[in-house]
Amino acid sequence: METVRSAVDSITQTVFPGIQISGKVRTRSYIKSGGEVKSSLPLQMALYFNVYFSPVWFLTHICTLNVKYAVLSQLYKIVLVTVMVVVVIVEIPRLYLGYIGNLTEKVPELAGFWLLTLLLQFPLHALLLFNENTIILPLERAVDILMMTFIVFEIIAGYFAIKVIAHQQMTRFHQQMQHLEEFSLVDNQ
């Protein structure tokens, strides 16, 4: 049973970074989890410039889709229109959740932003960038490379941001529990 428990523990640790179920908290991080602001600057910069770049990306893709629509095959006509609509619908809440999660250090919003980026935007943009059947024009290639750079950077920076913020909130919670135990307000058998 011990190995099953430790296996589940390590899987949870990997999927939801920052959570430590078995309570192995290091002592010196008690001191560090005070009033330090743990918002991630690289993630915030990436989100800021992404907000300004997304309309450019969208307008470029609308124009190039208009140019090549007549010569696309039937399947890719439907696929590309669907991809455009889904990307626009997902992008706006994704960037909003990223801003709110990072600036107010809220883990659920950040986790939502990270999952939207990793599971929706990354495959859709990979489809647009690497699938030659969609007749990739040179301008589209350029614009997709820049957008993909933003998304990959946000995935990496977002992972570390969630880890740091979740760890800080967890040590703060443990600290509060310790203080309550000292004053015997919590019954600890």
Add this chain to the structure above:
Amino acid sequence: MTRLEYNSLIPSRFLIVSSHLLVLLTVFWSREENIKACLELSYSDENYKRKDTEFLVGVSLALIFLLTEIIGFFGGMSTYCQSQALFSIVTHSLGTIAMSYFIADSWDCDLFWWIFCFSSVMPGITEIVIIMQVLGMNKYT
């Protein structure tokens, strides 16, 4: 200009530098017409390859200068330097317009070196000066 005012130079500089990057990448992949425009009507294969290599070298150098400018801008070294932002906005916007005409009107590929000189080298060199100032002498702005 006080510090509390909204600094609109940063997003404008980013958008114009990225537009220049996009046009350079576009011309990187659609350079055939331009190279044919600077050869004589009956060109040989080695002539084409020679001009192609020259042009590729030019575009790659322009991309390298642009990369140093992006490193200086996103690395925080010249992000708040207003004179560099203004200079970079002016030169890169002129470069973007010239390169767009270059692609659309199939200009001679030798004309690229003029565009390269005025809109890639100049902001790149001032950016390198600022990076050296910040890293070497710890002098911000």
